[in-house]
Amino acid sequence: MAGIQARSLDRLFHALSDPNRRGMVDQLARGPASVKELAEPQALALPSALKHLKVLEEGGLVRSQKSGRVRTYRLEAEALQRVEAWVAARKDALNHQFDRLEAYLAGAGAEAKEGGAE
Secondary structure (H helix, E strand, O other): OHHHHHHHHHHHHHHHOOHHHHHHHHHHHOOOEEHHHHHHHHOOOHHHHHHHHHHHHHOOOEEEEEEOOEEEEEEOHHHHHHHHHHHHHHHHHHHHHHHHHHHHHHHHHHHHHHHHHO
């Protein structure tokens, strides 16, 4: 199970590693868009935009729906929640380490005061 989750995160972070794809994600955060609408602001040819969108789809960040000849992409909020949860877990672990360091330093300071009072 952990391996599957790790591969899923790997694909997600890989999808976010490219500035063109992050631009597409930013645009999709404002609402659904067609391939053409996503390619234009990035100055990408349609085949290049489709390759980027495929990576975003494989990463679980977007999903597409075809209606007639137009393929529309939507952002998958759940994918961003996975990133948020991953970051939050690392932040919690780091905060726990700082809490332990603070407790240790407080204890060391108290010992130093007691030792100096004798």
